[in-house]
Amino acid sequence: MRHSVVTPSYLFLRSLDNLFSLWTLGSQIAPSSVGPLSSSIPFPSTSPSGWVPLYTMVTFRPDISYSTAKLKAEKQQKIVANLGCLGLAIGIAAIGLAILIVSRRTRI
Numbered sequence: 001m002r003h004s005v006v007t008p009s010y011l012f013l014r015s016l017d018n019l020f021s022l023w024t025l026g027s028q029i030a031p032s033s034v035g036p037l038s039s040s041i042p043f044p045s046t047s048p049s050g051w052v053p054l055y056t057m058v059t060f061r062p063d064i065s066y067s068t069a070k071l072k073a074e075k076q077q078k079i080v081a082n083l084g085c086l087g088l089a090i091g092i093a094a095i096g097l098a099i100l101i102v103s104r105r106t107r108i
Contacts (some may be wrong), residue, residue: 020076021051036104057073
């Protein structure tokens with residue numbers, strides 16, 4: 001396990017996880033509402049909403065069961081995989097378009 005957490009792919013996915021978490025956290029909690037929530041309810045929701053990294057769900061959120069964390073992590077992993085496929089398709093299309101443009105310019 002120690003080896004796998006220092007690989008570039010893991011570090012990239014961890015950074016992406018944290019970035020998505022920050023984006024969704026900003027849209028869920030207004031700064032003015034943090035005070036009343038933090039003083040009255042330790043964990044405002046029983047079901048996690050937005051993007052929550054698996055490590056955060058398992059380690060820092062005792063209100064989230066392991067089965068819920070596993071299901072949410074699987075959904076988030078599918079989203080990241082689909083975004084990767086979409087990015088790959090866009091990259092291939094851009095390269096193809098660039099090759100097409102260059103080949104037409106060399107004909108003239």
